[in-house]
Amino acid sequence: MSLFSRFLDGWRKYRKPGYYEKFDYHWTMTVDLDKCTGCEACMMACQAENNIPVVGEDEVARGRELQWIRVERYWEGEYPNARLRFMPMMCQHCDAAPCETVCPVSATYHNQDGLNTQIYNRCIGTRSCAVYCPYEVRYFNYYDHGWDSPLEQQLNPDVTVRGKGVMEKCTFCIQRIRQAKDLAKDDDRRRVQDGEMQPACVQTCPTKALVFGDRNDPESQVSLSMDDPRSYRVLDELNTDSSVFYLKKVDA
Amino acid sequence: MTNNVVGLFHDPESALTAAGELKGAGFESLEIMSPVPIHGVEKVLGKKKSVIKNFTFTGALIGGMSGFALAAGTAVLYPHPVGGRPIITMPPFLIISYELTILFGILATVLGFIVSSRLPAFRNRVYVPEAAVDKFVVTAPCDDAEHYQRAKAILNAAGAEQVRKIRGDDL
Amino acid sequence: MTTPTERNDLGYNDIHEDVVRSIVKTGPKYYIALATAGSVTLLCFFFPWFYQLYYGIGAAGMNHPGVWGTYLSSFIFWIGLSHSGTLLSCVLHLTNSSWRKAMYRSAEAMTLFSLVVAATYVMVHVGRPWFIHWALPYPNQMELWPNFRSPLLFDVMAIATYITGSTIFIYMGSIPDFAAVRDRTSGWRNTMYTLLSLGWRGTDKEWHRLHWAYTFLAVLIIPLAVSVHSIVSWDFAMSIVPALHQTIFAPYFVVGAIYSGTAGIVTVMFVLRKTMGFEQYITKLHFDNLGKLLLVLSLIWTYINAVELFTGWYSGSSEEYEALGYKLFGFYAPLYWEMILFCAVAPLLMFSTRFRTSFVPMLILSIAINIGMYTERFLIIATSLSRQYLPDAWGVYVPSLVEISIMVGSFALFTTLFLVFVKIFPSVSMYEVKETMATPKIEPLAPASGSPA
Amino acid sequence: MNVSIVPALKVLRPAAMLVIVVLVGLVLGYWANATFVPGDSPEQPIAFSHKIHAGDNEIPCLYCHTQARRSPSAGVPAVSKCVGCHLEVATEKPQIRLLMGYWENREPIPWIKVHDVPDFVHFTHKRHVLANIECQTCHGPVETMDRIRVTSRAVDGSAQAGQPWKMGLCLSCHRENEVENGTDCWTCHK
Missing domain, CATH: 3.30.70.3450 (Alpha-Beta Plaits)
Structure with a gap:
């Protein structure tokens, strides 16, 4: 295709917004806060799966922890009537993500799976995406973090080890999604089936508070979970159109 | 002589x-x-x-158009959907085109000055x-x-x- | 036409001598100053920067959620400082103000070097500056281009244009002066000025062309300068961070930029006047006029600040309330009130003519204003990032030693560049000062015979 | 009296010449390096010839690199694979004796990796082999090489000896063949 015809083709195709609604998959997660016990197993699973470095005490004290999913704790009321609430917070994979527009080098953009990507080797470290993100789920590598031997032996070969000056965040375990798609192709199946693939956090959650799947499939577990009347999205008023749904905790 | x-x-x-x-x-x-x-x-x-004004105007015009062409053209060459916006997003691309209008206007003005004042002097x-x-x-x-x-x-x-x-x- | 010089008996030749002297006669003081500035730059700017390049951005105090810090506020500060030189010079050129002529060259140099320092700060700021060229549009085998929807990329384009434009503007205005200096120098200086002056002779045609080219440039640069700082403000205003997402940011930044830039000009004027022996060219009149401008700007700035507070309060949104309250009474509150004191209260002194025409008080005030304006930029980033939507991610950012050292070093870098500039460029525009004067009275070059009736 | 910039230019002529010479030297050097200097072609522990095996004897690539169709990495064959033939074939050649030495000591052959994708790229052989892409598309004319050598393909399709793979190569192929999500960064970088 010549350059000019590619330009014309692109012009016709992309002039209007909304083309992105026809995603092949629309990966979505629901978090049932009623089931979440705040055990933080998801954080550990994520750390192990995605080669997230342990930054050490000092760095955590300076507020430079790296954790693609965190469990936020909120206290309601005063002691002794205080109630504790948990809210696992990870990248919300917004369809109208504020972080994407600001990246000057397109290191973060929206892909055809409805995912908010982060390309480590394209990132130049302006950190603007972290500022623009209202959920504060983008983490920056302030240093080159190492792994004490023999811990480097447990690194996941399917995930890039990030160096200094690079932004990183939850990918919904893109390496697992890719693997599932690969296997689906081998079997001449056209689509990944529901439940065939789970991110590390979902797989680990002991209470099954996290559910993951394709929103485009109306029968999938996540679609059913999304339609729960308790379902809401965090900071929905900002119109980020996020892909993580939370199911409200119901007080007994 | x-x-x-x-x-x-x-x-x-x-x-x-x-x-x-x-x-x-x-x-x-x-x-x-x-x-x-x-x-x-x-x-x-x-x-x-002086012909400088013609230079400035032409330069600014070319700059504006090439600014838009740069932004829109590169966006369709490697489409990266961003923040739910269309690939050819008018407001930001007009800003790029505005800046390039001025840049090319300035450069064309300099060219016009050099041409019309016959500088630099290569002959005595x-x-x-x-x-x-x-x-x-x-x-x-x-x-x-x-x-x-x-x-x-x-x-x-x-x-x-x-x-x-x-x-x-x-x- | 009013004469901006204090002594009315100054002739064309005196100006010529004074300016050429400022270039070719260099005392030991100059070299001491240059060596000091240069070594401070090396020690405080480049050394910590290399340290940071080696270890990563962690050398600075940035954290989560304060991922932006003083590097960015210094960047805005320098961009802001760049705003008065060329912009003011263009406006005054178009309005044909004669008092501009003695000071505009150094004001433009200030623009240029502030921009250079600001551009350097971009490199200091990003995590991987060795890949900074990815933010530039250049063809490549991947057909992968920068994201033109990003306000940061507007910045790249705007600042590149602004550096180009102001370089050309200061150069074009200096061509006749280069020619004048060319005739008085020899050796490598002569070679340099011959090339810089392009063989300028000062013929009627050349003057005509220069006038028009210069005017067109001025017309183009005014909207450019306004757009540059608007764009810098959009880096913040286009986010949805509670205290940053404000429509007033573009005018706020532009006014703030001109404000701090004008204060910067006052400082530079004072220093030039004292050190280069330009007492006759930079006078009370300049300080008086700049003081009036500063006063107006400070009032506008105060107004916009009040509007910012009001919209935050009137919005009724809890996030805006929180951010506002944090700004006024939180961790950074002392800095906020310092800023109000320096930028809104202290400038009211300039209602007094006596204050405006006294040199040292004006110098002190101009420095105070710039300290206040730096604080403003710091607060915009630090307070807004500290209080965002999710309370779990609240935090405090404090600059580290590396950042403070780089900030000090950036001033030294600016001084170094400026010191080099005064020895290359005629720092007072000769021909424009001459233009404001009556026909020459003294004739030291030709015999007095044949003087006209 | 007169004025022109020519005398000043004359003064600068030596400096200008120097700059031009340096620039021309750089361009020539780059060109010569790209054209004449052989690419990465390390000496292997055994002088294995792809020309003899893949070229003259027409053994299919996948006969030895069996993993290519099943896994991301193509893999090198185990020593047993070599020995399977060389117990009978060309047993007297010195290189084969070398091979048998490894076999008898039960040691793997320390082959030196030649073709390597750049960092941060996750390439999978499986999908490309199953899509019937010729190995030579990316690896160049391996069947003509005595000693294997880094070879990539220019965007226009011609083989480029000594050049490492670049992203433009992957992209142009993905664009031409309209691969599903072929230009999504996460297809290769993750």
Whole structure:
């Protein structure tokens, strides 16, 4: 295709917004806060799966922890009537993500799976995406973090080890999604089936508070979970159109 | 190689008078060199038109269009859907096009200046260093001695402090 | 035409001598100053920067959620400082103000070097500056281009244009002066000025062309300068961070930029006047006029600040309330009130003519204003990032030693560049000062015979 | 008196010449390096010739690199694979004796990796082999090489000896063949 015809083709195709609604998959997660016990197993699973470095005490004290999913704790009321609430917070994979527009080098953009990507080797470290993100789920590598031997032996070969000056965040375990798609192709199946693939956090959650799947499939577990009347999205008023749904905790 | 007659004046008015008289006497391609721009040159030596504005306008126009083409063209070459916006997003692309309008406008203005003022000088040109300090200088090419005497007389009559002859082979 | 010089008996030749002297006569003081500035730059700017390049951005105090810090506020500060020189010079050129002429060259130099320092700060700021060229549009085998929807990329384009434009503007205005200096120098200086002056002779045609080219440039640069700082403000205003997402940011930044830039000009004027012996060219008149401008700007700035507070309060949104309250009474509150004191209250002194025409008080005030304006930029980033939507991610950012050292070093870098500039460029525009004066009275070059009636 | 910039230019002529010479030298050097200097072609522990095996004897690539169709990495064959033939074939050649030495000591052959994708790229052989892409598309004319050598393909399709793979190569192929999500960064970088 010549350059000019590619330009014309692109012009016709992309002039209007909304083309992105026809995603092949629309990966979505629901978090049932009623089931979440705040055990933080998801954080550990994520750390192990995605080669997230342990930054050490000092760095955590300076507020430079790296954790693609965190469990936020909120206290309601005063002691002794205080109630504790948990809210696992990870990248919300917004369809109208504020972080994407600001990246000057397109290191973060929206892909055809409805995912908010982060390309480590394209990132130049302006950190603007972290500022623009209202959920504060983008983490920056302030240093080159190492792994004490023999811990480097447990690194996941399917995930890039990030160096200094690079932004990183939850990918919904893109390496697992890719693997599932690969296997689906081998079997001449056209689509990944529901439940065939789970991110590390979902797989680990002991209470099954996290559910993951394709929103485009109306029968999938996540679609059913999304339609729960308790379902809401965090900071929905900002119109980020996020892909993580939370199911409200119901007080007994 | 033409010789030149040069008259140094110490105020712009007499230099202008002298230039007017030289022109009246049939001398052509007169030049007035001065340390500051003189007002009223146009009345004596005729109106000047510069092509710079055409350069600026064309440059700005090309800049605006190429700015938009750059932003929109590169966006469709490797489409990266971003923040739910269309690939060809008008408001930001117009900003890029605005900046490039100005950039190309500036560069074209410089080009126009260089073209229309015939700078830089690659060939030797008549010059009097005092003109950069505080003298107003009238120069005119003159071919022979008779012309020179006539010009000298006119210049002196207009109140020249000094009249010099700059020979062609000096240039 | 009014004469901006104090002594009315100054002739064309005196100006010529003074300016040429400022270029060719260099005393030991100059070299001491240059060596000091240069070594401070090396020690405080480049050394910590290399340290940071080696270890990563962690050398600075940035954290989560304060991922932006003083590097960015210094960047805005320098961009802001760049705003008055060329912009003011263009406006005054178009309005034909004669008092501009003695000061505009150094003001433009200030623009240029502030921009250079600001551009350097971009490199200091990003995590991987060795890949900074990815933010530039250049063809490549991947057909992968920068994201033109990003306000940061507007910045790249705007600042590149602004550096180009102001370089050309200061250069074009200096061509006749280069020619004048060319005739008085020899050796390598002569070679340099011959090339810089392009063989300028000062003929009527050349003046005519220069006038028009210069005017067109001025017309183009005014909207450019306004757009540059608007765009810098959009880096913030286009986010949805509670205290940053404000429509007033573009005018706020532009006014703030001109404000701090004008204060910067006052400082530079004072220093030039004292050190280069330009007492006759930079006078009370300049300080008086700049003081009036500063006063107006400070009032506008105060108004916009009030509007910012009001919209935050009137919005009724809890996030805006929180951010506002944090700004006024939180961790950074002392800085906020310092800023109000320096930028809104202290400038009211300039209602007094006596204050405006006294040099040292004006110098002190101008420095105070710039300290206040730096604080403003710091607060915009630090307070807004500290209080965002999710309370779990609240935090405090404090600059580290590396950042403070780089900030000090950036001033030294600016001074170094400026010191080099005064020895290359005629720092007072000769021909324009001459233009404001009557026809020459003294004739030291030619014999007095034949003087006109 | 006269003025022109020519004398000043003359003064600068030596410096300008120097700059031009340096620039021309750089361009020539780059060109010569790209054209004449052989690419990465390390000496292997055994002088294995792809020309003899893949070229003259037409053994299919996948006969030895069996993993290519099943896994991301193509893999090198185990020593047993070599020995399977060389117990019978060309047993007297010195290189084969070398091979048998490894076999008898029960040691793997320390082959040196030649073709390597750049960092941060996750390439999978499986999908490309199953899509019937010729190995030579990316690896160049391996069947003509005595000693294997880094070879990539220019965007226009011609083989480029000594050049490492670049992203433009992957992209142009993905664009031409309209691969599903072929230009999504996360297809290769994750």
